[in-house]
Amino acid sequence: MTEQRYSINEFIEETKQEDKEQGLFELETPRFLEVNVNGDVWAKAGSMVSYRGNIKFVREGILEHGIGKLFKKAFTGEGTSLMKASGCGKLYLADNGKKISILNLNNESIFVNGNNLLAFESELNWDIKLMKRVAGMLAGGLFNVKMGGVGMVAITTHYEPLTLLVSPNNPVFTDPNATVAWSGNLQPEFVTDISFKTFLGRGSGESIQMKFEGDGFVVVQPYEETYFTQPSSS
Template sequence: MSRYSVNEFVNSTKQQDKGEGLFELETPRLLEINLNGQVWAKAGAMVSYRGNIKYEREGIFEHGIGKMFKKALSGEGASLMKATGNGKLYVADQGKKVSILNLQGESIFVNGNDLLSFESSIDWDIKLMRRVAGMMAGGLFNVRLEGSGMVAITSHYEPVTLLVTPDNPVFTDPNATVAWAGTLEPEFVTDISLKTFLGRGSGESIQMKFSGNGFVVVQPYEEVYYSQQS
């Protein structure tokens, strides 16, 4: 086979069945969902599918008026679509790296912008970061996921997980914070002396402080969020 031929390109990039179950990484930045039932995915994340799959945007009252109210306050940043049927669904988000987590009765908080897909067996709720909402572009909110099932999250480039212990808290840039888990309750702290060193967005001097037992996932990139209500 000649170098750079069309056949070589097709063979090196063609879809492969890895037999890994419901969620599998087709590439590091493309999630393949072997659908036989229903999953939730970030609205607009579908890039391709085959089979008999029906798509519905999340209904206004689908998850109760409480979640609808919180979504309105958060600028609809976690808009979801429901995919139902049988087939292969491919989802991605602006070329971000995809990580798969298999929750087994555990819970995790994920930045609303970094949640790609999750099984319908997972319970979820939006948690608004009220104290910081007026301090950053578009505010900040997270989604709490709990139960048993698959969750896919995204990050710009390679994520790093930092372990937190009671005697060793971790401080992060909110725009670079992807997820956290454990007994952690983030606080927002400001330090004017760090203003010129941390961050380049509207929240340069704001940090998230994580204390307790657990872990925090960060990415080597600052995402700036724009509220659809602004």
Template sequence: MSRFSINEFIKNTEQIDKGEGFFELETPRILEVNLEQMVWAKAGSMIAYNGKIKFEREGLLEHGIGTMFKKAFTGEGTSLMKATGQGKLYLADKGKKIIILHLQNEAIYVNGNDLLAFEPSIQHDIKLMRKIAGMMAGGLFNVRCEGTGLVAITSHYEPLTLRVSPGKPIITDPNATIAWSGNLTPEFQTDISFKTFLGRGSGESIQMRFEGDGFVIVQPFEEVYMQVQTT
């Protein structure tokens, strides 16, 4: 019965330094940040830490008046916190799988719900998807991350990356779309026939169409967003 002992459990689950640097996957669903100065993280994602770390919500005016208006419009969906100090910080988001990306003077758009953390060297800006603002609140914004550094994003289960090439557009469900390359700008379209088939408005009736040369990342899960009541 030793395999069920407390000592065996601790041995199998305890934190181990892997020496991977600033971001380290402690488990597929827990991100360790080896903090020396500062990191941006999704508000509410801290599950544990050691050392001396201070947490502060992103200020409304921190990135200018334009960002303040965007935040007022998008609400809490993409609220960020700034963690400063020294120590080990552990982040997670509803048990979702974590993917670490190293941007090298590149840009990527990430759905506001799926951005977990990024280095301070990465510039970020909230982008509104105005065309579906009246259809779904949770999925109408994304965050553009640009520069050189690490970005951690999340996915329900295993993600799939689809290549977008000229003449071969990719169409996705906004509720299942995690991220896409920074040079792509999705268009939104409504599948009237599918909407009629269902007999009511639904997530699938709204689609994102990606054209050009790049990639889009989707997850095998549809986030359920709050529906906006329009007048």
């Protein structure tokens, strides 16, 4: 393994921020997202690493997106909160060293696991979607966000993502803990297979799988997310 030793000037030259002039979202590194804020941008709460300029941060208000989304968030036990970055400047986001991918939607839609959503343009339409609950499936539950319209969304994965194509005669089965995103026209269902209980779903305690049928794609990561049950008040 080659040791990475630098003089101060060499280190600065190697790691300094560069303006790529690629628009609102830019990848500074595979794990740093630069957002050229000029207005409003939504981002995962707690993902801000640094910023420059005149940017104000506001945590998602209780009625920021309407009573419907508020009800869904409470019902699903969804734990990921959003923050709104407003103003003008450069904002740098990251999420536990995950790899970042920028998707440019052009009147398309995509579902994103809530834990893998990093940031999105305020112009995009979005909604929290309730999935069929399976008793004992995942501690803390599972939710996803449907993004649609014209604009950019940044998603995160542990290591490199893999996209699997779904065709009408070739369904795809995935581990819910490793499922990141899927095309907006697909409606997954949960299935169980007791014979695979000891082999699949490390964190679920059951052989729960997501089944995708139709014509589209599914994005998975080589890592199983861990979901925790929120402590109940007593």
